[in-house]
Amino acid sequence: MQPLVGQPFRLGALFGALSRDGVFYAFVAPFALLTCLFGLWPILLSFQVSFTASATALRADASYVGLANYVAILSDPEFRASLWRTLTYTAFAVILNVGFALAMALLIDSRFITRGRTFFKIAIFLPVVTPDIAGYVAWKWLYDRSFGAINAVLDLLGMPAFGGLASVSTVTTAILIAELWHHAGFYIVIFLANLAVRDRTLDEAAAIDGATTWQRILYITIPQLRPAILINCVYALIQFLKTFTVVVVMTKGGPADTTNFVSYYAYQLFDQARYGEATAMASVLFGIIAIFALSAYALGNGERGR
Amino acid sequence: MSQTLFLARSLAYCIALVVSLLFLYPYWWMLLGAFRSAEAVMTTPLRLWPESIDFDAFFSVARVGGVPLWRYAMNSIIITGASTILAVFVTALGAYAIVRRRGHRLFEALRYVFLLTIMYPYMLLVIPVYIVMFKIGLLGSYAGIVLFLSMGPIQFFLFEQFFRSIPHEIIEAAAIDGASEWQILFKVVMPMAAPVVATVAVITFLLNWAQWFPVLVISRSPDTYTLPVALLSINGELGTNFQGIMALAVITTIPATIVFLLAQKRVMAGMAEGAVKG
Numbered sequence: 001m002q003p004l005v006g007q008p009f010r011l012g013a014l015f016g017a018l019s020r021d022g023v024f025y026a027f028v029a030p031f032a033l034l035t036c037l038f039g040l041w042p043i044l045l046s047f048q049v050s051f052t053a054s055a056t057a058l059r060a061d062a063s064y065v066g067l068a069n070y071v072a073i074l075s076d077p078e079f080r081a082s083l084w085r086t087l088t089y090t091a092f093a094v095i096l097n098v099g100f101a102l103a104m105a106l107l108i109d110s111r112f113i114t115r116g117r118t119f120f121k122i123a124i125f126l127p128v129v130t131p132d133i134a135g136y137v138a139w140k141w142l143y144d145r146s147f148g149a150i151n152a153v154l155d156l157l158g159m160p161a162f163g164g165l166a167s168v169s170t171v172t173t174a175i176l177i178a179e180l181w182h183h184a185g186f187y188i189v190i191f192l193a194n195l196a197v198r199d200r201t202l203d204e205a206a207a208i209d210g211a212t213t214w215q216r217i218l219y220i221t222i223p224q225l226r227p228a229i230l231i232n233c234v235y236a237l238i239q240f241l242k243t244f245t246v247v248v249v250m251t252k253g254g255p256a257d258t259t260n261f262v263s264y265y266a267y268q269l270f271d272q273a274r275y276g277e278a279t280a281m282a283s284v285l286f287g288i289i290a291i292f293a294l295s296a297y298a299l300g301n302g303e304r305g306r
Numbered sequence: 307m308s309q310t311l312f313l314a315r316s317l318a319y320c321i322a323l324v325v326s327l328l329f330l331y332p333y334w335w336m337l338l339g340a341f342r343s344a345e346a347v348m349t350t351p352l353r354l355w356p357e358s359i360d361f362d363a364f365f366s367v368a369r370v371g372g373v374p375l376w377r378y379a380m381n382s383i384i385i386t387g388a389s390t391i392l393a394v395f396v397t398a399l400g401a402y403a404i405v406r407r408r409g410h411r412l413f414e415a416l417r418y419v420f421l422l423t424i425m426y427p428y429m430l431l432v433i434p435v436y437i438v439m440f441k442i443g444l445l446g447s448y449a450g451i452v453l454f455l456s457m458g459p460i461q462f463f464l465f466e467q468f469f470r471s472i473p474h475e476i477i478e479a480a481a482i483d484g485a486s487e488w489q490i491l492f493k494v495v496m497p498m499a500a501p502v503v504a505t506v507a508v509i510t511f512l513l514n515w516a517q518w519f520p521v522l523v524i525s526r527s528p529d530t531y532t533l534p535v536a537l538l539s540i541n542g543e544l545g546t547n548f549q550g551i552m553a554l555a556v557i558t559t560i561p562a563t564i565v566f567l568l569a570q571k572r573v574m575a576g577m578a579e580g581a582v583k584g
Contacts, residue, residue: 021410023487024403031400032416034457037442039423042434049434058437104325112311112318122570123326126333129566129573131516133534134555137541138336147344147548149335152351181329186577193578213314235581244429245519249541263429270433282430293425 043286050279057275069280078257079265079281086241086261086285093176093240098232101184102225105191106217121192125185132182136249139178140165143250165251168258175246175259182246183239187232194228195221227300234296238289336559339552340364347548363553370536370554373528379557382515382532385448389455390510394503396456401465402491406477424459432523439524446526454524455514460580461506467579468502469495505576508569515562533558 050069052062073079107113108120127135142148143164151161163170198221206216222229244263247253253260253268266281334354339347340363341356368375400416407413423431435454436445444450472495480490496503518534525531531539537554540547566573 021407024407024413027399027491028403028407028413028416030396031403034396034453035400035416035420035423037438038435038454038457039426039431040419042431042438043423043426045437046430046434049437104322107318107322110318112315113322114315116319116322118570120322120326121574122567123329125570125574126563126566127329128577129512129516129562130333131518131534131537131558131562133516133518133538133541134336134558135332137537137551137555138332138339140541141339141548141552142332142335147347147351149331149351156352181332185329186581189574189578190581193575231581238425242427242429249538263427266430267433278433279430282427282433285427285430286425289427290425 046279046282049275050283052276054274054276065276069276070284073277073280073284078260079262081257082260082262082265083284085258086243086263089172089176089243089261090237090240092172093179093243094233094236096176097180097184097187097236097240098229100180101187101191101232102222102229104184105188105195106221108188109192109195110213121189124188127182128185130182132245133249135182136178136246139174139181140250143174166255168256171251171255171258175243175250178250179240179243179246183236187236190232190235191225191228194225198224230296230300234293237292237296241285241289241292333559333563336552336555340549340556342549344548363549364557366547367540367550367554367557370540371528371531373531373536375536375554375557377529378531378533378536381448381530382534382561385451385455385521385530385532386511386514388448388452389514390507392452392456393458393461393510393514394507397458397461397506398465398496398499398503401462402469402495405466405469420462423457429519432520435520436523445524446530447524448530450524451521451530454520455517458510458513460513460577461510464502464506464509464576464580465499468499472498504569505572508565508573509576509580511565512562512573515565 049057049062051064051066053065053068056062104124108117113120142150143162145151145161145164145166148164150164154160154162162174164174165171202220202224203216206220211219242263243261244267247259247261247264251259253264262281262285266278266285269275269281270278338353338356341359342353346353346357370378404413404417439445439450439454444453476494477490480494485493516534518532518538521530521532522535522538525535528536528539533554537551537558540551540554
């Protein structure tokens with residue numbers, strides 16, 4: 001192409017491309033605006049605030065203190081305890097939820113259940129779409145020593161009373177159960193969707209070869225569910241690292257800080273106008289979630305590449 | 307039927323039934339609590355039927371925090387309804403543009419920014435959103451709450467996945483016939499997308515009906531609280547009215563339950579699909 005005619009030609013192409021793209025800019029504009037306004041901007045703001053002194057954080061002439069807030073929270077034994085507590089709680093919750101969901105999905109999908117699948121699915125999924133505040137309020141009272149049905153049942157069966165939300169040794173179990181109730185249906189539905197599209201010929205071949213039901217579940221069905229297990233683990237991980245609502249409704253972090261997870265701790269600091277430290281905690285939690293999410297993403301791509 | 311198969315089947319049904327009933331029991335307990343006095347619940351917590359059916363408890367929560375209950379209900383309906391409609395429009399258009407302009411640097415960048423946003427811990431995002439709302443003057447307004455609730459990952463993934471599944475040929479054929487992009491979108495693509503629009507609308511309704519933290523943070527007074535936020539605030543009050551709390555929990559739960567039951571297949575399939583892609 002000759003340079004002399006090339007110039008106007010390229011300009012024309014640019015305008016052509018612009019007008020062709022133009023309508024798509026119009027389509028995407030509201031989405032882009034909301035993403036920036038309520039996504040990108042607050043995230044950047046949060047990072048920015050995490051480098052400022054809390055007292056000046058919201059002013060235009062905020063004073064920057066470098067990594068002081070990060071140093072402060074990492075040397076705060078309460079925050080370290082809270083972080084550790086969050087990680088162990090998450091580990092338990094992920095194993096419990098994904099394990100329970102896998103078992104229930106295999107059961108509902110099994111050849112032993114012929115009728116009533118829809119009922120079982122609805123019963124277990126309903127809590128997912130129930131406002132979590134309402135669900136946790138009900139659970140809070142279910143655990144109550146004098147009102148609650150749970151201790152009444154244990155009493156009826158002649159079993160020792162369950163400490164519920166009042167005791168340090170039982171509170172974690174109590175909120176694990178309430179959270180399982182609220183979240184498990186989501187993971188079950190993902191497992192069921194994957195079970196529905198699996199390759200059944202392998203299963204049939206194994207049955208003809210005389211494999212038992214357990215062997216078929218263990219060596220044929222579960223390996224085929226690997227992508228769903230990965231997805232559910234990532235979702236559960238992100239979900240439980242952020243554990244918040246259940247704490248607000250049921251325990252307020254107590255008793256004796258046993259359920260004071262990072263989200264709740266950060267929120268409390270924010271409430272006391274300690275913005276710098278609160279946002280530094282948010283950054284730390286975001287970093288952890290991002291590491292997990294990205295490594296799962298890489299793992300998922302690796303699996304697909306095989 | 308062989309004996310072992312019969313045994314296995316009975317066991318499977320037993321487990322599935324027990325788990326299902328345990329999952330449903332809190333609802334029944336909540337409902338019973340709304341009709342039974344605190345004293346009655348304390349003496350016989352396991353009763354499965356109320357002593358009498360009276361709706362007193364529902365009237366006892368006629369006002370929460372100085373605001374009439376109907377106001378919270380109206381707020382819930384308005385905020386959930388408006389944010390659902392807005393979410394469907396904004397995300398459908400956004401996802402469509404991003405899919406059609408795949409490979410274009412700006413559109414790809416926007417997609418990554420969006421993915422970054424949804425990874426950020428939601429509860430902690432809401433806090434700086436408070437500052438943003440303050441700066442743009444939307445703090446305490448319905449508009450602020452509705453706009454914030456109009457963004458969600460599952461909605462985006464469902465639309466993106468659907469638009470990607472549309473064969474190129476259909477759009478090219480329409481373009482060759484001289485259709486503009488607007489016509490392609492509204493006359494060709496959107497009619498095909500009707501089922502996805504319905505799925506996204508129902509799921510958004512259910513998710514936003516349950517939202518409480520953004521509503522609480524963006525609000526300046528109880529005047530813009532929704533039902534879950536009202537429930538949270540009476541849950542925290544001292545000298546709790548147990549029966550009233552259960553009544554409000556029932557009121558908060560029923561609309562979501564009805565919507566879900568009417569569209570259960572769509573909701574469960576949509577949630578699974580939107581998640582698997584994400």
